[in-house]
Amino acid sequence: QPITTDMETLTKQVKKFATDKKLEIETLKVREEYRREFLGNVSHELKTPLFTVQGYLSTLLDGAMDDKKIRKKYLERAEKGVERLVYIVEDLDMISKLEMGDVNLELKKFNIVDLVQSVFDLLEMTADKKNIILMFDRKYNKAINVFADQEKIQQVLSNLIMNSIKYGKENGTTEVTIEDLVNEKIIVRVRDNGEGIEKQYIPRLFERFFRVDKSGARSEGGSGLGLSIVKHIIEAHGEKIYVESEFRKGSEFSFTLEKHQ
Numbered sequence: 235q236p237i238t239t240d241m242e243t244l245t246k247q248v249k250k251f252a253t254d255k256k257l258e259i260e261t262l263k264v265r266e267e268y269r270r271e272f273l274g275n276v277s278h279e280l281k282t283p284l285f286t287v288q289g290y291l292s293t294l295l296d297g298a299m300d301d302k303k304i305r306k307k308y309l310e311r312a313e314k315g316v317e318r319l320v321y322i323v324e325d326l327d328m329i330s331k332l333e334m335g336d337v338n339l340e341l342k343k344f345n346i347v348d349l350v351q352s353v354f355d356l357l358e359m360t361a362d363k364k365n366i367i368l369m370f371d372r373k374y375n376k377a378i379n380v381f382a383d384q385e386k387i388q389q390v391l392s393n394l395i396m397n398s399i400k401y402g403k404e405n406g407t408t409e410v411t412i413e414d415l416v417n418e419k420i421i422v423r424v425r426d427n428g429e430g431i432e433k434q435y436i437p438r439l440f441e442r443f444f445r446v447d448k449s450g451a452r453s454e455g456g457s458g459l460g461l462s463i464v465k466h467i468i469e470a471h472g473e474k475i476y477v478e479s480e481f482r483k484g485s486e487f488s489f490t491l492e493k494h495q
């Protein structure tokens with residue numbers, strides 16, 4: 235801007251400069267707070283599985299190794315801990331890319347019916363362990379094509395279906411349905427009849443690292459990043475995600491996608 239000698243304009247410019255700087259500082263403060271909180275959460279999340287692995291390995295080295303049965307059991311547990319670490323690191327990588335806006339969507343036409351089926355195939359064994367039936371109505375025998383990033387939508391489906399199994403009840407069901415909406419959209423619903431979510435927690439579900447059960451006592455406990463990854467992916471597509479849940483009755487997570495002829 236040209237330098238002015240007019241007092242009134244000068245005062246205005248100085249004031250504007252001060253406000254801009256103040257805003258800039260506020261933004262930096264918020265970012266710094268975010269970074270600090272994020273790092274705190276990350277180390278907290280990594281600690282539990284790391285200590286688990288360390289514990290089993292030290293016990294083995296201290297002599298437990300000599301017993302063949304114990305050796306196998308402890309090595310398997312240590313492996314589980316490492317597996318969990320890998321999942322957490324992968325989720326962290328994904329969430330930081332998504333939050334920095336560092337993700338390019340590769341949009342293309344694909345059949346969402348096939349994608350649901352392939353995620354079911356991948357998770358069938360996990361569901362079997364809790365005797366949970368994965369249901370997808372036979373009426374979906376013809377293709378429903380959408381226009382989206384297939385790999386990312388696979389992750390969305392996988393996270394939601396995995397949650398419905400983790401928080402579902404033994405002998406329960408997980409049901410996926412697809413419906414047409416107006417404006418060339420479809421809505422995909424993933425419903426379970428599991429533990430449900432108390433009302434007060436619902437607004438916080440999509441926050442990263444948020445978990446209803448913080449104790450970490452449950453063995454299935456993930457990183458608390460799954461749903462925030464899901465929300466980011468859906469919003470990056472310009473679509474919407476919804477949740478409805480009744481405590482002790484079950485939950486339904488649903489999201490919209492753009493249809494492709």
Ligand code: ADP
Nearest residue numbers: 397398401430445446456457458459460461485
């Ligand atoms: P996590 O790794 O803990 O599963 P998510 O971000 O996927 O993290 O989910 C956050 C929290 O939301 C979970 O810890 C759980 O308390 C709750 N939640 C998610 N999906 C369901 C569901 N289908 N039924 C009940 N609670 C759920």
